[in-house]
Amino acid sequence: MIKKIIIASVIFLGITVMTKAETIFEPEWTEFCPPRYCDSNKNAFSKDATYWYKRRMQFEKSLAKCSEYKGEKLDKCYGEIREAEARKNKVWDVRQEEKYRTTEYNREYEMERMRFYGAHRIIESLKK
Numbered sequence: 001m002i003k004k005i006i007i008a009s010v011i012f013l014g015i016t017v018m019t020k021a022e023t024i025f026e027p028e029w030t031e032f033c034p035p036r037y038c039d040s041n042k043n044a045f046s047k048d049a050t051y052w053y054k055r056r057m058q059f060e061k062s063l064a065k066c067s068e069y070k071g072e073k074l075d076k077c078y079g080e081i082r083e084a085e086a087r088k089n090k091v092w093d094v095r096q097e098e099k100y101r102t103t104e105y106n107r108e109y110e111m112e113r114m115r116f117y118g119a120h121r122i123i124e125s126l127k128k
Contacts, residue, residue, distance in 0.1 A: 024075045026063065029056055032085040055088065 030038055037052035044050040059081070066077035
């Protein structure tokens with residue numbers, strides 16, 4: 001009977017200690033970066049890949065600064081990194097949407113222009 005009480009106490013104490021201990025997870029680059037750009041390097045061939053490479057370098061510098069902290073300060077530092085990266089991702093999304101709209105507009109404009117000049121050429125050839 002005493003063994004059962006001791007085992008139950010140890011288990012209860014272990015559960016209590018485990019629930020009070022906070023686990024602080026370091027932000028991962030893959031949380032923020034689109035998969036196609038996560039492995040970008042300094043020799044990237046596109047502006048987008050270069051952007052994500054530079055951003056990853058800044059992310060890693062921020063993580064290094066956080067390594068100076070422990071406990072609540074470390075958790076706060078990681079939280080600030082996550083917030084900053086989320087803001088940067090919103091800006092990225094807006095820019096990508098704008099780029100898409102511009103591309104679509106240009107595509108439609110070019111098709112209209114080709115239709116007009118195509119019709120114009122037909123009319124001109126019929127006049128001859």
